[in-house]
Amino acid sequence: MTEFSGTTDPDRILPLLWRHRTARPATTGRPPRLSVDDVVAAGIAIADAEGLAAASMARVAARLGVATMTLYTYVPSRNDLVELMVDDVLGGRLLPGPGDERPGTWRDQILLYADRTIAMYRAHPWLSHVSRVRPPLGPGMLRESEYVLSTLGAVPVERRNTAAVTITMFVTAAARHEGENAQLRRDGGQSNDAWWGQRGQLWEQWFDVEQHPSMTQLWNAGGFDRGPDQQAADAFAHGLRLILDGIERESEPQSSDTTGLRSSPMP
Amino acid sequence: MTEFSGTTDPDRILPLLWRHRTARPATTGRPPRLSVDDVVAAGIAIADAEGLAAASMARVAARLGVATMTLYTYVPSRNDLVELMVDDVLGGRLLPGPGDERPGTWRDQILLYADRTIAMYRAHPWLSHVSRVRPPLGPGMLRESEYVLSTLGAVPVERRNTAAVTITMFVTAAARHEGENAQLRRDGGQSNDAWWGQRGQLWEQWFDVEQHPSMTQLWNAGGFDRGPDQQAADAFAHGLRLILDGIERESEPQSSDTTGLRSSPMP
DNA sequence: TCCAGTTATCGTAGGGGCTACGGAAACCCT
DNA sequence: AGGGTTTCCGTAGCCCCTACGATAACTGGA
Numbered sequence: 001m002t003e004f005s006g007t008t009d010p011d012r013i014l015p016l017l018w019r020h021r022t023a024r025p026a027t028t029g030r031p032p033r034l035s036v037d038d039v040v041a042a043g044i045a046i047a048d049a050e051g052l053a054a055a056s057m058a059r060v061a062a063r064l065g066v067a068t069m070t071l072y073t074y075v076p077s078r079n080d081l082v083e084l085m086v087d088d089v090l091g092g093r094l095l096p097g098p099g100d101e102r103p104g105t106w107r108d109q110i111l112l113y114a115d116r117t118i119a120m121y122r123a124h125p126w127l128s129h130v131s132r133v134r135p136p137l138g139p140g141m142l143r144e145s146e147y148v149l150s151t152l153g154a155v156p157v158e159r160r161n162t163a164a165v166t167i168t169m170f171v172t173a174a175a176r177h178e179g180e181n182a183q184l185r186r187d188g189g190q191s192n193d194a195w196w197g198q199r200g201q202l203w204e205q206w207f208d209v210e211q212h213p214s215m216t217q218l219w220n221a222g223g224f225d226r227g228p229d230q231q232a233a234d235a236f237a238h239g240l241r242l243i244l245d246g247i248e249r250e251s252e253p254q255s256s257d258t259t260g261l262r263s264s265p266m267p
Numbered sequence: 268m269t270e271f272s273g274t275t276d277p278d279r280i281l282p283l284l285w286r287h288r289t290a291r292p293a294t295t296g297r298p299p300r301l302s303v304d305d306v307v308a309a310g311i312a313i314a315d316a317e318g319l320a321a322a323s324m325a326r327v328a329a330r331l332g333v334a335t336m337t338l339y340t341y342v343p344s345r346n347d348l349v350e351l352m353v354d355d356v357l358g359g360r361l362l363p364g365p366g367d368e369r370p371g372t373w374r375d376q377i378l379l380y381a382d383r384t385i386a387m388y389r390a391h392p393w394l395s396h397v398s399r400v401r402p403p404l405g406p407g408m409l410r411e412s413e414y415v416l417s418t419l420g421a422v423p424v425e426r427r428n429t430a431a432v433t434i435t436m437f438v439t440a441a442a443r444h445e446g447e448n449a450q451l452r453r454d455g456g457q458s459n460d461a462w463w464g465q466r467g468q469l470w471e472q473w474f475d476v477e478q479h480p481s482m483t484q485l486w487n488a489g490g491f492d493r494g495p496d497q498q499a500a501d502a503f504a505h506g507l508r509l510i511l512d513g514i515e516r517e518s519e520p521q522s523s524d525t526t527g528l529r530s531s532p533m534p
Numbered sequence: 535t536c537c538a539g540t541t542a543t544c545g546t547a548g549g550g551g552c553t554a555c556g557g558a559a560a561c562c563c564t
Numbered sequence: 565a566g567g568g569t570t571t572c573c574g575t576a577g578c579c580c581c582t583a584c585g586a587t588a589a590c591t592g593g594a
Binding site: 345 | 562
C-alpha cells in the first residue's frame with residue numbers, strides 16, 4: 001500500500017528542495033561528514049533496490065556509515081527526505097528546457113515526455129507509492145510543468161492548462177501503474193501473468209457465469225487472450241492517442257489543418 | 268505514501284473474498300464472537316474516519332472489543348484484511364448488473380460508472396493508498412469489470428477490452444487523485460488551495476522566470492486563475508470526453524452515425 | 535596555547551505496528 | 565463428566581520514527 005506524506009513546513013523544505021546554501025558554507029563549528037545530496041542519493045539507491053519501505057532512516061544511515069539520528073541534521077523528517085528523493089528523480093528525466101534541442105512536432109515532444117516518465121517509474125518503482133497531488137515544489141517538478149506547457153503553444157490560452165493537466169494526469173497514472181507492476185514483480189518474484197495463472201481456480205470455482213455475461217462472451221471471443229500487461233500497454237497507447245487527437249482537433253481554429261497544433265513545431 | 272500488499276495465498280484469500288462458508292457453519296467447538304464481515308466493516312469504519320494507517324490490527328480489534336490476536340482467526344493478515352475491505356467497497360457502488368435498470372445510452376452508463384467511482388473514492392479516501400494493478404478477485408471487482416464491458420457492446424470485440432481498460436484506468440486514476448486530495452485535506456486540516464497559498468514564497472523567492480517562460484507567459488495570461496482542484500476537475504471532464512469521443516468515432520462502422528456506439532442503448 | 539562558541543554526531547528511550555507461538559477458555563456431543 | 569474442537573488472547577520479538585540531551589570536532593580570538 002501507499003505511504004503519503006504528512007504536513008511539511010514550507011520554510012524548511014523549500015530551501016532544501018532548491019539546495020539553498022545558507023549564506024556562506026559556515027566556517028565555524030564541526031564540519032559535516034555528509035551533504036543533503038548524499039542522503040538523498042542513499043535513499044534513492046535503497047528504494048530502487050528494495051522499495052520505499054526499506055529506505056528507513058536506519059537503513060539510509062547505515063549505508064552512509066553514520067548513526068540514524070545523524071540524518072536529522074540534514075533532513076527534517078523522513079517525509080521530507082522522500083519529497084527530496086521525488087524531486088530529484090523528477091528532474092532526472094532531463095526534459096529539454098528552454099533553448100534545448102527537442103523533437104520537431106508537439107506530438108513527438110509529448111511522446112518524449114511520456115516515454116521518459118514511464119522509464120522513470122520503471123527505474124524507480126517506489127515513486128508509485130507517493131502521491132503527486134501536492135507535489136514537491138522543487139526544480140524537478142517545475143521542469144516538468146514548464147516542458148509540458150511549452151509543447152502546447154498552439155492551444156488557446158484559455159484551454160492550454162486544462163490540456164496540460166489532462167496529459168500530465170493521464171501519463172502519470174499510466175506510469176504509476178507500470179511502476180506498481182514492476183514493484184510487485186520484483187517483491188513477489190512473480191510476473192503479472194504468473195499471478196493471474198496462479199489464480200486460475202477463480203474461473204472454475206468462484207466465477208458466476210450468469211452474473212457476468214459480457215465477460216463470458218468476450219472471453220469466448222478471445223477478447224482476453226492478450227495478457228494483463230499487454231492490455232495495460234494497449235490501453236495506455238490508445239488513451240494517449242485519443243487525448244492527443246482530441247486536443248489537436250479542438251485547437252484547429254476553423255476546420256482546416258493549415259494552422260493550429262497539427263504538426264506545428266515549437267516557435 | 269502508499270502501502271502496497273505483500274503476497275497473499277490465493278487458496279486462503281479467494282474463499283474469504285467470496286465468503287465461502289466452510290461446508291456447514293461448524294457445529295463443534297467454541298462459537299465465534301465475530302464474523303469476517305464484522306472485521307471488514309470495522310476496518311472500513313476506522314479507515315474512513317482516520318485513514319488506512321489508523322486501521323491497524325490493534326485499533327480494529329479494540330473497536331470490536333476483542334484482543335488484537337483474535338482478528339487473526341478471521342483474517343490471515345492485515346494485507347488480506349485490506350484486500351477484503353477494498354472488494355467490499357468496490358461492490359458497494361452497486362453498479363447495475365445484468366437485467367438491472369440502467370441509463371439508456373452507453374455514454375450515460377459510463378458516466379454513471381465514473382460518478383459512482385469518484386464518489387466511492389471521496390467516501391473512502393484510503394482506497395487511494397491501495398494499488399489496483401493486482402486487484403482483489405472478489406465479487407466487487409468482477410462486478411465493475413462486467414458493468415464496464417456490458418456498456419461497450421457496440422465496440423468490435425477485438426478492440427472492446429482495450430476500450431474498457433482505457434476507460435477504467437482513466438476513471439480510476441482520476442478518482443484516486445480525488446481521494447488523495449480528500450485525504451490530504453482531512454489529515455492536514457488544509458485545503459489544496461490553502462496549501463498552495465502557504466507556498467506563495469515559491470514564486471518570489473525560488474522560481475526562476477528565465478527557466479520557465481511558458482509557465483510565466485501562461486501565468487500572466489491568467490491561465491492559472493482556476494485553482495488546482497478546479498483544474499483537476501476540468502482535466503478529468505475533458506479527458507473523459509475526449510476518450511469517449513474517440514471510442515465512439517472508432518466504433519462507427521462507416522462514417523455515418525446510424526449505427527455503432529452513437530446513442531445505442533444496451534441490447 | 536587554550537578556551538569559548540558553534541555545529542555535527544549519535545545513544546537512549548518512548549510510542550506504534552505486525553504477527554508467531556502456545557496456553558486458556560468455551561462449546562458440542564457422547 | 566470428559567474428550568474433541570474451535571476460538572480467544574498474552575507474551576515477546578523485531579522494526580519504524582523521532583524528541584531530547586550529552587558529547588565530539590572544529591574555528592577564531594585572547
